[in-house]
Amino acid sequence: MLSKLQAIVGESSATDRDTVLIAYSRDASLVDTLKPDYVVRPQIIEHISEILKLANQTKTPVIVAGGRCGMGGACLPLKGGIMLDMTGINHVSASKDNMTVTVGAGCTWGNLLYQLKEQGFKPGFRGPYSGRSATVGGSVSSNSVELASAKWGQAPQGVTSLKVVLPEGDILETGSRINLNARPFNRFNCTAHITGLFCGDHSLLSVKYEVTLRMYEYPEAVEYCCFGFSTIEDAAKAFYEIQKLMIAEDMTMVCDKASIKGVIEEMADLFPDIESLFVVIIEEPSQEIASATQELCQKIAAQYNGKDLGDMFPKMYWNSKFEMITPLFKYGMWNATCHCLETYRIPEIVHNLKKTFREYNIKKKGFFSLICCMPSLNNTVSFVGHVYAKEDDQTSLQLVKEMWEEKKVDIWNYGGCPTGMVLRGTPTWRWLLHSKIHYFESKKR
Ligand SMILES: Cc1cc2nc3c(=O)[nH]c(=O)nc-3n(C[C@H](O)[C@H](O)[C@H](O)COP(=O)(O)OP(=O)(O)OC[C@H]3O[C@@H](n4cnc5c(N)ncnc54)[C@H](O)[C@@H]3O)c2cc1C
Structure with missing residues (x-):
């Protein structure tokens, strides 16, 4: 072989x-x-x-x-x-005429962002927090969500066409490339939506070779907001108001005090009354529009008793993008859930996660727990619930694993849908495992 x-x-x-x-x-x-x-x-x-x-x-x-x-x-x-x-398949080729960029599926988000910026462009979805190493093909195959999802949706949203290899080795192109004389400029044509079949397929249906994405002019003006709230209820209302207007390039909510302290300790010390905070990133073609949008966000936050926390944290967040999560590994290895839900349910889910952490004495045992959420399209958010435990401490790991075993059933039952990854042990994960085994076994037969 x-x-x-x-x-x-x-x-x-x-x-x-x-x-x-x-x-x-x-x-x-x-x-x-x-x-x-x-x-x-x-x-x-x-x-x-x-x-x-x-x-x-x-x-x-x-x-x-x-x-x-x-x-x-x-x-x-x-x-x-x-x-x-x-x-190794990581080429990047931008077409200014079509405002699309065709990339090798193995191209990382970091590489794509850098190469497009050099030419004065940006993609819509900007990658998961792991974008320094995560690839465009991997993210489209797992429906990743996060950076700039507030405006542009999940990784597959901006795809106009895919070039894939089917399980038997046949090569197929989708979108406007159903006509091989056409360039990959459009996703929806006269046939069934074949591109969609391969998005989030975790490689079960295809190996993606090339992905063509929409691209946009690099913004002239960027503005940053950060608002703190004394209750998660107020924070969620202001967050949803801004999300619904579709004016934010990106938003992220750090949902409780423990998370704020772990992510940016100085903020927790400076503002002890703040229970939750969120950042808003605004990217616009002119300073005038960006400033007006920022003012509107400030007005909405003020309506819900939001405190303006300045632009230091959001600037740090947006300018470092892929470096935000990695420092958290100082707390250990994560055990996590990422699942999406309707935005209006933020307070309910935060209270639910906090209750579980209390029941398992997560804080008393010295584990760091993180609850964050980021908006996507369709008035949804992606919830991140992480508990970090040292990889070499088997007792701690076991406890955290037990907690998530219980939690994942709970999440499934209250209607959470796993995103970007698979929630181990849920029906989705079992289905995936089963499908992969079934696929290979049918090949054997
Ligand atoms: C620090 C950190 C932060 C993260 N942040 C986020 C986040 O913000 N949002 C989020 O959604 N996820 C996040 N993740 C999870 C993960 O990084 C993302 O889901 C990412 O999109 C995976 O991309 P990858 O290239 O690493 O894919 P892999 O992990 O290599 O693969 C993922 C799936 O895609 C399939 N696949 C990969 N390439 C192809 C291809 N060319 N053709 C067909 N199938 C393929 C694989 O078989 C697998 O099923 C994070 C992970 C880490 C470690």
């Missing part, structure tokens, strides 16, 4: 060396998995097609990996197989 793979991609781009396989057996989760049998780095679409044909002939499972930043083990093998490391 190794020599066949090397014949396709070249000797240095396929390996079965144990040190490499071990490195590729982890993502950003604590899921126990097996090593792949081979790691292969394709460079062109024909490589992927040939590898899938070979895998079909030999009944070998194929696992697709982007930046391997997923929080649910979705890019990891269940039983060996060939792992495709997509990060």
Whole structure:
């Protein structure tokens, strides 16, 4: 098998060396998995097609990996197989005429943002917080949510066309590329919405080779707001008012005192009465519009007793984007849920999460807990509930795991939908596991 793979991609781009396989057996989760049998780095679409044909002939499972930043083990093998490391496919080609950018699926968000900014553009969705390593293909395959989701929605929202390899090795293009004379400028055409089939498919239906996204002029003016509230109820009302107007490029709410203290300690010390805070980022083509929008946000926050906390925190947040979460790993490894819900339910969910943390004595045991939420389209928010425990402290890890075992059922029952990742153990995760096994087993048959 190794020599066949090397014949396709070249000797240095396929390996079965144990040190490499071990490195590729982890993502950003604590899921126990097996090593792949081979790691292969394709460079062109024909490589992927040939590898899938070979895998079909030999009944070998194929696992697709982007930046391997997923929080649910979705890019990891269940039983060996060939792992495709997509990060070598990372070209970026912007079309000013169409205002689209076509990127290799293995391109990271950091790389994309940098290259577009150099040319005076930006994409809509700006990537997950892991965007320094997470890839465009990985995020579109897992429906990622976060930076600039308030205005532009989740990762797949801005996709106009995909170039994918189907499980049998056939190459397919979607959107306006159903006409091979057309450029990839439009998503919805005269046929069924095929692009949508591959969004969030976790590689079950395709290997994404290229993704074409809408792009926009880089903003002339950026303004920043940060408002603090003494109750989560007031914070949620102001947040929702601003979200509904669709005037914010990005918003993030840090939902309770413990989270504020963990993320930005100085803020908690300076404003002890603040229970929740949120930031608003405004990007506009002129300073006049940006200032007027900022004023409107200030007015809305004031209506709900919001205190203006200045622009230091939102500036730090927006300018560092992908560096916001990483410092939190000083508290240990996260055990987490990311799920989306209707925005009006923010207070209910925050109280619910806090109740669970109290029942499990999370604070007394010295764990750091984080509750945040970020808006997406359709008046929804993505909820992040993290508890950090030291990876080498088995007792703590066990306790936190037990808590999430209980919590994930609760979240499912109150109507939360896992986003960007899979909520381990939920029906979605079981369904995914089942589908992958079923797919490979049907291939074997
Ligand atoms: C510090 C940190 C912060 C994070 N912040 C966020 C956040 O803000 N929002 C969020 O939604 N998530 C977040 N995540 C989770 C994760 O990073 C994102 O979901 C990210 O989009 C995953 O991209 P990736 O390239 O790492 O994909 P991987 O983890 O490599 O893969 C994810 C899934 O996509 C599939 N896949 C990957 N590439 C392809 C391809 N080319 N074709 C077909 N299928 C493919 C894989 O098989 C797997 O099922 C965070 C993770 C970390 C570690």
